[in-house]
Amino acid sequence: xxxxxxxxxxxxxxxxxxxxxxxxxxxxxxxxxxxxxxxxxxxxxxxxxxxxxxxxxxxxxxxxxxxxxxxxxxxxxxxxxxxxxxxxxxxxxxxxxxxxxxxxxxxxxxxxxxxxxxxxxxxxxxxxxxxxxxxxxxxxxxxxxxxxxxxxxxxxxxxxxxxxxxxxxxxxxxxxxxxxxxxxxxxxxxxxxxxx
Amino acid sequence: xxxxxxxxxxxxxxxxxxxxxxxxxxxxxxxxxxxxxxxxxxxxxxxxxxxxxxxxxxxxxxxxxxxxxxxxxxxxxxxxxxxxxxxxxxxxxxxxxxxxxxxxxxxxxxxxxxxxxxxxxxxxxxxxxxxxxxxxxxxx
Numbered sequence: 330x331x332x333x334x335x336x337x338x339x340x341x342x343x344x345x346x347x348x349x350x351x352x353x354x355x356x357x358x359x360x361x362x363x364x365x366x367x368x369x370x371x372x373x374x375x376x377x378x379x380x381x382x383x384x385x386x387x388x389x390x391x392x393x394x395x396x397x398x399x400x401x402x403x404x405x406x407x408x409x410x411x412x413x414x415x416x417x418x419x420x421x422x423x424x425x426x427x428x429x430x431x432x433x434x435x436x437x438x439x440x441x442x443x444x445x446x447x448x449x450x451x452x453x454x455x456x457x458x459x460x461x462x463x464x465x466x467x468x469x470x471x472x473x474x475x476x477x478x479x480x481x482x483x484x485x486x487x488x489x490x491x492x493x494x495x496x497x498x499x500x501x502x503x504x505x506x507x508x509x510x511x512x513x514x515x516x517x518x519x520x521x522x523x524x525x
Numbered sequence: 526x527x528x529x530x531x532x533x534x535x536x537x538x539x540x541x542x543x544x545x546x547x548x549x550x551x552x553x554x555x556x557x558x559x560x561x562x563x564x565x566x567x568x569x570x571x572x573x574x575x576x577x578x579x580x581x582x583x584x585x586x587x588x589x590x591x592x593x594x595x596x597x598x599x600x601x602x603x604x605x606x607x608x609x610x611x612x613x614x615x616x617x618x619x620x621x622x623x624x625x626x627x628x629x630x631x632x633x634x635x636x637x638x639x640x641x642x643x644x645x646x647x648x649x650x651x652x653x654x655x656x657x658x659x660x661x662x663x664x665x
Binding site: 385 | 543548559562563567
């Protein structure tokens with residue numbers, strides 16, 4: 330039902346664009362997509378502040394190029410492609426900056442992020458384990474839960490087949506299960522009955 | 526028998542992990558200041574489109590002001606020239622009419638005419654200074 334409502338709104342936006350009502354179309358577009366764009370940026374960039382900047386830049390780029398949108402691709406596909414490109418640019422910039430900085434600083438940050446003491450809050454431990462997953466698994470997993478467990482939506486945002494999303498989710502869960510078991514946190518009761 | 530779920534897992538396999546992940550990974554939300562910053566960024570993005578037309582408008586305005594100024598100066602010179610011309614013509618006219626004036630008004634005639642002209646000129650000048658435009662458009 331949600332997907333069809335979003336689909337209807339997208340159709341309306343395209344109709345507004347065709348009738349030259351660009352400002353109105355953009356307002357609707359922002360309302361419909363700003364959260365998804367931001368969540369995609371969060372999943373790709375791992376940093377909330379950078380994700381907001383990237384989301385802003387992506388939507389501004391959408392605005393600048395809106396007049397040239399020809400409707401050959403779906404509006405959402407086009408918006409997500411712009412967003413991914415902005416995020417890739419940000420990641421490249423970050424890699425370049427890190428390569429110029431003190432290597433020890435980067436190593437320290439990594440080791441701090443990786444540490445997961447058994448005594449820590451289980452949810453925090455789980456979040457840290459998610460952050461340690463291989464990148465392609467982590468992105469799929471994060472977006473899957475951000476987007477209310479829609480494989481179709483994740484596939485659209487990352488521009489990968491739904492089968493690949495399912496495979497990545499399966500492998501991500503398997504890895505997490507192994508690591509939680511190693512930490513003694515694989516008790517279903519711990520997670521379900523205590524409301525963690 | 527486990528049935529495959531839409532997301533590639535087996536039902537009953539990792540329900541607890543699924544639920545744990547759902548609770549641990551809430552969707553992030555945009556910060557309170559995002560929309561204000563975004564609106565500013567969109568305005569800045571629009572500036573290159575708006576700037577050329579603003580520049581054209583400003584140039585057009587400057588041109589119009591220069592035209593008006595030139596017209597004003599031209600009007601001032603024409604008015605001054607007209608007044609001077611009329612004054613000299615009046616002077617020539619009075620000079621030619623002087624014998625008749627003397628005949629009518631006696632020796633005081635030229636002085637009376639000159640005094641009357643001076644008074645009229647002072648009155649007109651004073652009125653133009655005190656109520657600009659009233660000379661042409663009447664009092665309001």
